Amino acid sequence: MNSLILTTFDWVPETPRGYVRDLRVRWALEEAGLPYCVRGTSFRERSTEHFGYQPFGQVPWLTDGDISVFETGAILLYLGERSQALMPADARSRIEVMSWLFAALNSVEMAVLPWSIFMFTGDTETTPGRKSLDNFLVSRLSHLEEVLAKREWLTANFSVADIAMADVLRLVDRFGGLTDYPACKAYVFRATSRPAFLTAYADQMAFFAAAD
């Protein structure tokens, strides 16, 4: 019996498909070989029950018996504690993975998100705030490029930190933003060539397509 239940939207428009954050969780579950099932919650009408599980009306969330976890980062850590394929158990390696996981979600994604919104909205106006935000992304990617030029993965072995970081960088790559960062681009390619990613991606696409 599956005790792990991943909830995502029952349907989303074309644009976000392949990028909805349940992908990060599916990917981790596939890497770990943990059995799970996926349920859909209404995209069009966010219920009170939905906000009980995810206070911002977003997805995904994960339940494991009577334990409920929201925020992809927290779900990744929760799963990481269940499988060494996602996070090593020794204290020192574990904290290294945790540092990089937060780096992906707080230092890098925070710079990627505004840039991706400008791309999505086709906004090309160079205002002072926009300039600062663009520089913010350049700074983050430049430093990351130096790190990734020397490593296969962020830490000694592939981990939840790579799932988060690679998925964050995929969004930059989607809009051609990795052209000047070959090591970042190669890293995204390496990560998304993994069988677990390919399964997770195909599953997400099929899940939303089935609801059309």
Add this chain to the structure above:
Amino acid sequence: MNSLILTTFDWVPETPRGYVRDLRVRWALEEAGLPYCVRGTSFRERSTEHFGYQPFGQVPWLTDGDISVFETGAILLYLGERSQALMPADARSRIEVMSWLFAALNSVEMAVLPWSIFMFTGDTETTPGRKSLDNFLVSRLSHLEEVLAKREWLTANFSVADIAMADVLRLVDRFGGLTDYPACKAYVFRATSRPAFLTAYADQMAFFAAAD
């Protein structure tokens, strides 16, 4: 002997003072009553050693003997595992704190950061991307307002999640952005009235002032 060493910049300009992220770590250390000392690393010239500890050339980082942690979120979790004043030990409460910690840093701060950059740069142009980013913040704060209207803290007891969330919201409040969110504003007031915050804040201000 102190084994916990917190490293921050040796000096910063006036504007970021009181908001440099070592504050979140100082605050947690004060709440937990853990002994620590603070060191400065050059703000003007980021050394190779600095990038070895913090790959983006940012602060803070924390060392504990031969363990080194970067990213405030990871440091807060690391300290949370050392003190129940910061994070409860039972699995269910712990994952709730972890969920809210990621919510603060990935769901809320990611919306606050671009908005605060527009405020810092005095950028008032309403471009399509700017509109999306403004709506993003409104959405996050509205949902958070509903949560905080019913609770003293994010989880049953004050935790590292509140340290992160309150500090993220302080930046919104700095630019008057919490006027329409009285529960968020009251929460920031509650959190920043705690003796541990007041000590941490005064210590950060004194640390940078001593370097002028």
